[in-house]
Amino acid sequence: MIDELAKFGVKTKELDDGLEVYGQPIETLNQNVSVHCYDDHRVAMAFSVLATVVPGTILEEKRCVEKTWPNWWDDLANKIGIDVEGIELAHQGPAAAKYNPEATIIIVGMRGAGKTHIGGIAAASLGWKFLDADHEFEGRTGEPVSQYVRSKGWPAFRQAESQIIKDLLSENPARTIISTGGGIVESPVNRALLADYGRTTGPVVYVMRDVNEILDYLGSETARPAYGEEIADVYWRREPWFREVSTHDLP
Secondary structure, X not given: OHHHHHHOOOEEEEEOOEEEEEOOOXXXXXXXXXXXXXXXXXXXXXXXXXXXXXXXOEEOOHHHHHHOOOOHHHHHHHOOOOOOOOOOOOOOOOOOOOOOOXXXXXXXXXXXOOHHHHHHHHHHHHOOEEEEHHHHHHHHHOOOHHHHHHHHOHHHHHHHHHHHHHHHHHHOOEOEEXXXXXXXXXXXXXXXXXXXXXXXXXXXXXXXXXXXXXXXHHHOOOOOOOOOOOHHHHHHHHHHHHHHHOOEEEO
């Protein structure tokens, strides 16, 4: 919510149990804002209210309201009299370049989304090499990721992860699919690296999966290091970053 409100120029402060929103005149709000709803009907409905006084507001993911109020958009138009119009959105990530058709493909997405499974199938179909960044990390450092994190901490792991991703791209510029760790987007350095790659060199594919399916899967998964926070919170923090760095989505 903080990120989306900021697009309108609204200042907020995060509290333990919610947000503190600093009021301002409606005429000072930014117009023609595109709101990412995080597949959350509550976000879509809340920003629908704001959109009634801010011209040109676009609410992405119109289907996210279907779980609780399937007729939400129709009711806004027909029962309340608010102008609602459907549009086609361009991808919000880095603009796709004209790549070498054999440029290495990077796969990003949440842990448990199926990146390794999908990447392996795609590589086999294309006759390309497949690399799992976490497996490469273990092979090059001599330590499982979980052990490395326990002994050296997450910041050290992220730094080492960045270098390994750079090495993998340098060593495998073509005919390779690289599946990255779910937390690669936690590092601003990595986000910049991925976004630049997508703009200039090759595809960055965001493998998507419903948050509840991920929660069910990771609830019984013990091989990888624990987050130290609620998985759902991690998902919602990372989701806009995955969109930010990717050139293609794979639902």
